[in-house]
Amino acid sequence: xxxxxxxxxxxxxxGAGNIFSLTAALDRQSxxxxxxxxxxxxxxxSHIIIPGVGHAGAAMQKLQQTGLVAAIKALTKPVLGxxxxxxxxxxxxxxxxxxxxxxxxxxxxxxxxxxxxxxxHMGWNHVSFANNLLFKHVNADxxxxxxxxxxxxxxxxxDIASVTYGxxxxxxxxxxxxxxxxxxxxxxxxAGEQLLKNFSML
Amino acid sequence: MLSKRIIxxxxxxxxxxxxxxxxxxxxxxxxxxxxxxxxxQQGADELVFLDITATHERRKTMIExxxxxARQLNIPFTIGGGITEIADAEALLNAGADKISxxxxxxxxPKLIEELAKAFGVQFVVVAVDTKDVDGRNMVHxxxxxxxxxxxxxxxxxxxxxxxxxxxxLTSMDHDGTKAGFDCDLLKKINDNINIPIIASGGAGSMAxxxxxxxxxxxxxxxxxxxxHYGEILIPDLKQELSRNNIPVRx
Numbered sequence: 001x002x003x004x005x006x007x008x009x010x011x012x013x014x015g016a017g018n019i020f021s022l023t024a025a026l027d028r029q030s031x032x033x034x035x036x037x038x039x040x041x042x043x044x045x046s047h048i049i050i051p052g053v054g055h056a057g058a059a060m061q062k063l064q065q066t067g068l069v070a071a072i073k074a075l076t077k078p079v080l081g082x083x084x085x086x087x088x089x090x091x092x093x094x095x096x097x098x099x100x101x102x103x104x105x106x107x108x109x110x111x112x113x114x115x116x117x118x119x120x121h122m123g124w125n126h127v128s129f130a131n132n133l134l135f136k137h138v139n140a141d142x143x144x145x146x147x148x149x150x151x152x153x154x155x156x157x158x159d160i161a162s163v164t165y166g167x168x169x170x171x172x173x174x175x176x177x178x179x180x181x182x183x184x185x186x187x188x189x190x191a192g193e194q195l196l197k198n199f200s201m202l
Numbered sequence: 203m204l205s206k207r208i209i210x211x212x213x214x215x216x217x218x219x220x221x222x223x224x225x226x227x228x229x230x231x232x233x234x235x236x237x238x239x240x241x242x243q244q245g246a247d248e249l250v251f252l253d254i255t256a257t258h259e260r261r262k263t264m265i266e267x268x269x270x271x272a273r274q275l276n277i278p279f280t281i282g283g284g285i286t287e288i289a290d291a292e293a294l295l296n297a298g299a300d301k302i303s304x305x306x307x308x309x310x311x312p313k314l315i316e317e318l319a320k321a322f323g324v325q326f327v328v329v330a331v332d333t334k335d336v337d338g339r340n341m342v343h344x345x346x347x348x349x350x351x352x353x354x355x356x357x358x359x360x361x362x363x364x365x366x367x368x369x370x371x372l373t374s375m376d377h378d379g380t381k382a383g384f385d386c387d388l389l390k391k392i393n394d395n396i397n398i399p400i401i402a403s404g405g406a407g408s409m410a411x412x413x414x415x416x417x418x419x420x421x422x423x424x425x426x427x428x429x430x431h432y433g434e435i436l437i438p439d440l441k442q443e444l445s446r447n448n449i450p451v452r453x
Contacts, residue, residue, distance in 0.1 A: 020298040024273045054323040113397055120325045120368055122399050123422065124205040124247055124452045143205060143452045145278055147300075147325045165204060187278045187300065189242070 007200055008032035010045030012072070014062045016084060017053030025186035029193055031200045039071045046077060047200060052084030056108060056150060057096020059084045073101060078202040079178045083148060086173065086180030095150050104158045104175040108150050115166035120149045127171040127183070129161035134172065134179055136198050142191035144171070144183035152182060203450045206416050207247040207423035208437060209401060210430040212237060213254045214283075217264040220254065235270045241430070242277045244437040247452055249275070250303065250371070250425060253283030254346075265297045272298025280328055282371075286311075291318055295326065303328040303371055306344045309351055309358070312365055319366025324398075329367040331359060333388070334375040340388060347375040356392060363396050370396065371425065374404040381407025381429070389419035401425050409435055409443045416449045 009026060011019060013035040026033045033049075036042055050072070052059050063069060072079070081089045088100050093108035100108070111119045124143040129135040151169040154162055161172035163182075172181045179199065185192035212219045218232040238249055251271070253264070268281055281294050282303030291302050308315050308329050318327045332343045333355040340355035359370055372392060374385035384405045393400050399422035402415045406426035415424050429435040441451045 018295055018298065018300070020269070020296060021272055021300070024298060025276065027273065028276070053325075118397055118399050118422065120398070121204070122325065122369065123207050126203065147278075149324065184278075187276065189276050193276060 007046045008034065008044075009047045009049055009200060010034055010036040010041060012036045012048065012050045012063070012066075012068065012085075014059075014066045014068070016059040016062050017051050019051055021184075022049065022051050022082070022186045025193065025196060029197050029200075031196065036068070037066070039068060042068070042071055042075065047202070048072070048075060048077060048079045049199075050079065050081040050085035050088060052082060052086075052088065054084060055095055056084050056087045056093040056100065057098035060088060060093075060096075060098050060100050063088065063101075069101065073103060076177055078199065080199050081178070081180040082186075083182060083184060086182055087150065087152060089173070089175070089178055089180045090152055093150060103178050104155075104173055104180075106155045106158060106170075106173070107153050109153055110150055111166055117166040120147055121151070121165045122147045124188075125163050125165065125171075125183075127161045127163045129172065130159075132160040132172075132174065133202055134160065134174070134181075134195060134198050136194075138191050138194050138198075144181075144185070144188040144191060146171075146183045148182060152180070204422075205247065205450050205452045206421075206444065207401075208245075208412070208440060208451070209248045209250055209423050209425040210241050210246050210437075211250040211252060211403070211425050211427045212431075213427065214251050214264070214267065215254055217267045234267055235274050238271050238279070239274050241437070242275055245441055245452065246277065246437055248277060248423070249279040251279060251281050252303070253281070265293055268294055268297040268299050282328070282330055287314070288317055288321055291322065291326070295322060301326055301328050301369070303330045305330040305332065308362065309342060309344060309353065312361065315362055315365040315367055319368070324366050324368035327367050328369045328371050328401075329359075329362040330371040330373065331355060331362075332373050332375055343375060347378075355388075356395065359392055359396060363398050367398060369399045369401065369422075371401045371403060377405030378403070380405055383407065383411040384415040384419070384424065386415055386418040389415065389421055393419055393421055399423065406435075409440050412440060413444060413447045413449065416444065417447070 278300040280301040342353040
């Protein structure tokens with residue numbers, strides 16, 4: 001961890017999920033990182049990642065308990081939400097009927113099993129991505145590892161990568177400096193590592 | 203389209219993989235980290251590590267090994283063996299495991315499935331089921347098939363799903379080790395009856411067996427050990443073969 005050099009990533013440490021795999025992936029890419037526990041910590045890093053696994057409503061509660069919500073919403077540096085961390089960027093989740101950060105005014109919904117799909121959506125899937133720096137040098141037929149039961153509704157204003165499972169939804173979104181990916185780049189082989197590298201260079 | 207997954211399974215004892223492995227260019231065939239990295243590079247979609255000493259000797263899985271694997275591996279992996287309580291699972295999650303697999307402990311205490319799903323999400327909880335045909339009925343067995351239970355396999359899997367299992371790993375003890383193919387009939391019957399992913403295990407002997415299990419049973423993933431460890435089937439070849447048969451895979 002080297003807090004003072006440029007382009008280091010602050011990981012919001014709010015107690016939701018498996019940070020070990022993320023830090024291991026950053027280590028493999030030689031990307032510096034540290035933990036964000038207080039508002040002052042946010043200023044130490046050039047980039048911020050909001051990780052997250054599990055229940056969106058519970059994750060939002062934990063994030064609120066850190067007292068960081070207003071400061072995160074005010075950030076102008078690049079922010080990446082991963083999985084539930086991405087869902088937190090939306091307005092609302094059907095999981096726990098929870099109001100979220102509302103950085104992007106879109107909704108997180110439960111997969112509809114009447115579409116004949118299994119839930120969770122688990123495994124490797126293709127994504128159709130737009131010309132976006134986050135996906136620079138990512139092969140067009142690359143696949144990413146997904147594991148989730150709730151999805152972010154497709155909205156062309158914020159969508160930068162989409163995927164179809166039962167219905168079409170957003171695999172990645174962007175609103176200004178805020179990015180979110182539903183899949184796990186830290187578990188998505190070389191394509192995921194490229195994406196993390198791209199984020200660190202935004 | 204969601205890809206069908208190919209999952210090598212590594213048996214681990216005291217933090218070392220057991221069973222012979224004859225990969226070339228492997229400095230230490232017993233090192234789970236090196237093996238895992240090799241499989242990931244070959245295109246494995248996921249890995250399963252089973253602590254084979256765990257169940258009957260009551261050993262906890264090896265946290266240090268899990269950390270070492272997580273540091274190295276850029277694909278998801280599951281740890282099974284010896285997980286009997288929330289604290290075991292939490293330690294594995296914090297060490298970097300993506301999923302845990304529970305078998306005997308879930309049968310003895312079905313509420314464990316519910317508790318794990320509530321604490322960590324259903325995506326973290328794989329319920330492994332060993333099944334054997336007994337007088338025409340598929341019965342759940344424990345301790346690697348040594349101990350029969352009173353549970354019928356289909357009923358138990360349905361119950362596990364309702365309790366919060368995120369995935370089922372179904373091993374046919376009748377087919378395991380035979381290299382005569384997966385138990386497609388049973389897998390199809392179970393798969394048609396549940397709404398969570400299912401991993402087929404037991405019986406893989408050739409690439410055609412993988413094609414068959416995906417075509418006939420439409421399972422989400424197929425797991426094997428020896429055919430991969432001994433190099434009888436190479437994962438890149440298998441993926442190409444599946445792709446030629448129009449089965450969606452990650453190439």
